[in-house]
Amino acid sequence: MATEKKAKPTKPKKIRNDVYEKELFRLQLELVKLQEWIKFSGLKVVVIFEGRDAAGKGGVIKRINQHLNPRISRVVALPAPTERETTQWYFQRYVPHLPAAGEMVLFDRSWYNRAGVERVMGFCSEEEYHEFLRSCPEFERMLVRSGIIVLKYWFSVADEEQERRFQSRLEEPHKRWKLSPMDLESRKRWVEYSKAKDTMFAHTDIKQAPWYVVNSDIKKHARLNCISHLLSMIPYEDLTPELIVLPERVDSRGYIRPPLSDQTFVPNICI
DSSP, rough: OOOOOOOOOOOOOOOOOHHHHHHHHHHHHHHHHHHHHHHHHHHEEEEEEESSSSSSSSHEEEEEHTSSSTTTOOOOOOOOOTTTGGGOOOGGGGGGSSSOOOOEEEEEEOGGGGGTTHHHEEESHHHHHHHHHHHHHHHHHHHHHTTTTEEEEEEEOHHHHHHHHHHHHOOEEEEEEEGGGHHHHHHHGGGHHHHHHHHHHHHHSSSOOOOOEEEEHHHHHEEEHHHHHHHHSSSOOOOOOOOOOOOOOOTTTTTTOOGGGGGGGOOOOOO
C-alpha cells in the first residue's frame, strides 16, 4: 500500500506593495496621534524589541519612529557594557534611559541580553543568569507600579528565513555592517538560543508585562502586525489641531543681505 505524501505547509501570500504602503501610512498617522496623546497625558511608555538576529526588529523600529518627534519617541540601542558597567547592578545601565512623563522609549534589545546572548555565549555566570531570572519579573512589576507602560515584543523567524537574510547581508554592501562575529557565532547555536528563549519566557512572561510574539518570516506583515498591536495596547484620543494658517511674512525692505559670495556652499554634484 502506497504511503501518502504529507502536504507541505503553504506559506501565507505576501501583501501587495501598494496595499502595504497604504496601510503603513495609515498606521504611521495613528502613531503620530498616539505620540500627541502620550505628550498630552504625560504617559511613560517602554517598548522592548527582542528576537533572533535578522528577525526584523530594526525594520519595525524604523517604521514606528519614522514620522515621530525624537523629543518624545526615542530609540535606545546600547553597545556592549564597559568594564565599569559590568560591575554595576545589572539593570543600572538601563535605568537612565527609562522615559519621563510624555515620552516613549523603544529598546532595540534590552536587559534581556542576559537571558539570551549572555547566557548562550557564556558572558555571564550561572549565578548571574539565575539571579536575572528571579529579579527581572520584580524589576518590571516595579516599573509598572511606578506608572510605566511596558510592552515586550519577541520577533520569531524561521531558521531558513534567517539564513536567507544572512546571505542577503553578505551580498548587499550597505547591509554588511549588520553582520558581526557574534552573529556568525550565533548561527551555530540555534538550539541553544531556542532553549534560552523558552526558559526566558517561562520566567518573565508575567501578567503585568506579558510577551507578545510577532511572526516575522514576512517582514512587511510583521511591521503592520506589530504597529497595529502597539496602537491597540494604549488607548488614545485624536488631538490633531485645527488647520494652521501661516501668517504673512514681514516686509524686509530696508534690510540688505550680505553677498552670496561671502558664504561657502556645498558643491553641487547633480548634473
